[in-house]
Amino acid sequence: MEFLSNILYFVIVIGILVIVHEFGHFIAAKLSGIRVDAFSIGMGPRLFGFNKVNGFTFGKLPDDFELNGFCDYRVCLLPIGGYVKIAGMIDESLDKSFINTPPKEYEFRSKGTLAKLFVITAGVIMNFLLAVLIFSIISFSEGKVVWKTNKIGYVQNNSVAESIGLKPGDVILSINNKTVDNWNDIITRLSLDKFGATKKITILRGSDTLTLSVDGDKIVKSIAKGNMNLGLTPEKFYVFVRDVETLAPAGKLGLKSGDTLLAINNEKIDAFDELTYLLSLKKSKPILLQWKRGNQILADSVVPTADGKLGFYPGFHFAGRKDTLYYGVFEALGNGVKETIRSTELFFSSIAQIFKGNISAKESIGGPIMIAKSASQQASLGVVYFLNFIALLSVTLAIINILPLPALDGGHLIIILIEGIIRKELPVKAKLIIQNIGIGLIVLLMIFVIFNDVSRLIK
Incomplete structure (x- = not known):
C-alpha cells in the first residue's frame, strides 16, 4: 500500500x-x-486529444496528418510530467x-x-x-503560529546546542545582535538565515548575560543529519501519543492516543530527544513510565524493546502562549516572494556546503524514489505540508x-x-x-x- x-x-x-x-x-x-504543434499531459503514446482540425480523437494521429498550424492538446499513456513541441x-x-x-x-x-x-x-x-503562489496561499489561509517563548526547556545530549554551552533555563535574547522573542525566529535565524555562517547568541542565565558562538559548519552538519533545531527544545513542550501499536509495549501497557508522557523513572520528559535518550539507557529493562490522561496522572512499569522502543507514534505539543498572525492578500503575497527567495538562497548555500564537504552529496541528492517517498510522507502530514513540499521542489x-x-x-x-x-x-x-x-x-x-x-x- x-x-x-x-x-x-x-x-x-x-x-x-x-x-x-x-x-x-x-x-x-x-x-x-x-x-506550437503539441501540448501533452504525460509522456509516451497518445491516448486521446483535441485539435481544431479533426476535433476530439483517440489514439495516435496518422503520420501524414496535417495540423495546419494548430496545436494538438493531448493526454499520453505515461502519467509522468508532460511536454510541449515548439x-x-x-x-x-x-x-x-x-x-x-x-x-x-x-x-x-x-x-x-x-x-x-x-x-x-x-x-x-x-x-x-x-x-x-503556493507559499502565498499557505500564508493567507493558515497564517503563522508563533510560539511566544525564548526560554530553553531541554538541550539534547551531544548536540550542537550542548557543545556551545547552552543549558535548560537559558533565555535567548538575540542572535547576531537581532532581538528574538519567539521560538520560530530562534530556529529560523540559527538554522536557515545566512546558512553556513557563524552565529553569535546572546543569552540570559540567571542574572548573567552571556554571549556564545556557534560555528556555521557545525550548524550545517547538524541540519544535514536531520536535526534542524540543533538539539534545542523550548520550555512547556510535551510529547504525546498520536497512535499506539497494539502488540508493542506501549499497547500492552494501555497507552492511548492523546496521552501525554511526563517522566521515566521520575526524570521529566521535556522533549522527544530526551525520551529516546532515556529509553536507550534502558533497553529491555523495566522502567517506571508516568503519563497524563485528561486530568489523571497515571504510572506503571513497562519494558522497552531491545532497541529501546515503546511502540507508539509521537506527537508534540507546545503548552505555552501561541499567537496566530493572519495576513491580508498583499501581505501574504509578499511573504510568498520572501519565502521563494529564501528557498533559492538556501539551495545555493546547500550546494556550496556540499563542495565544502559539510553536507554529503550522496545523502542530500535524491532521485525519483526519494521524491516519491518524501511526497507521500508530506502528504500524510496534511495538505499544507504537501503544498509546501511542491513549492520547494x-x-x-x-x-x-x-x-x-x-x-x-x-x-x-x-x-x-x-x-x-x-x-x-x-x-x-x-x-x-x-x-x-x-x-x-x-x-x-x-x-x-x-x-x-x-x-x-x-x-
Whole structure:
C-alpha cells in the first residue's frame, strides 16, 4: 500500500511541476507568434486529444496528418510530467524534419534573441511563480503560529546546542545582535538565515548575560543529519501519543492516543530527544513510565524493546502562549516572494556546503524514489505540508533547469546568447550533437540518483 501511495504522490507532484513548466514555454511561444504543434499531459503514446482540425480523437494521429498550424492538446499513456513541441526548435525530441529547410516565420529559429530568451526562460519563471503562489496561499489561509517563548526547556545530549554551552533555563535574547522573542525566529535565524555562517547568541542565565558562538559548519552538519533545531527544545513542550501499536509495549501497557508522557523513572520528559535518550539507557529493562490522561496522572512499569522502543507514534505539543498572525492578500503575497527567495538562497548555500564537504552529496541528492517517498510522507502530514513540499521542489526544478548544461533550459539559453552575439544561427547538426551530449549526461545522472536512492532505502 505504501508503494502505491508513493507512486501516486510522485505522479501528482511531478505532473504539477512539469505541466506548469511546460505551460510557461507554451504561453511564451504563443505570445511570440511561434507555432506550437503539441501540448501533452504525460509522456509516451497518445491516448486521446483535441485539435481544431479533426476535433476530439483517440489514439495516435496518422503520420501524414496535417495540423495546419494548430496545436494538438493531448493526454499520453505515461502519467509522468508532460511536454510541449515548439516548431523549429532543437529540443529533447531531437526533431530533424526542418534541418534542410529555410526558417519559417512561425518557427522558433526565425525569431529574434529576445523572443527566444522569453520562450526558453518562461518555464523556469512559471516554476518560480508557482512557488510564490503556493507559499502565498499557505500564508493567507493558515497564517503563522508563533510560539511566544525564548526560554530553553531541554538541550539534547551531544548536540550542537550542548557543545556551545547552552543549558535548560537559558533565555535567548538575540542572535547576531537581532532581538528574538519567539521560538520560530530562534530556529529560523540559527538554522536557515545566512546558512553556513557563524552565529553569535546572546543569552540570559540567571542574572548573567552571556554571549556564545556557534560555528556555521557545525550548524550545517547538524541540519544535514536531520536535526534542524540543533538539539534545542523550548520550555512547556510535551510529547504525546498520536497512535499506539497494539502488540508493542506501549499497547500492552494501555497507552492511548492523546496521552501525554511526563517522566521515566521520575526524570521529566521535556522533549522527544530526551525520551529516546532515556529509553536507550534502558533497553529491555523495566522502567517506571508516568503519563497524563485528561486530568489523571497515571504510572506503571513497562519494558522497552531491545532497541529501546515503546511502540507508539509521537506527537508534540507546545503548552505555552501561541499567537496566530493572519495576513491580508498583499501581505501574504509578499511573504510568498520572501519565502521563494529564501528557498533559492538556501539551495545555493546547500550546494556550496556540499563542495565544502559539510553536507554529503550522496545523502542530500535524491532521485525519483526519494521524491516519491518524501511526497507521500508530506502528504500524510496534511495538505499544507504537501503544498509546501511542491513549492520547494518547484524552486529546485527552476534552478536546476536554468543551469548552463546541454539539454536543459540553461543550455538552450547559452546557445541563444551565443547566436545573438555572433548574429547567426549555429549549425543545426552542432546543436543536435550538444543536445545528445546533454541527454547522455542526464541519463547518467538519473542512473546515479536512482542507484543512490535504492542504496539509501536498503541502508
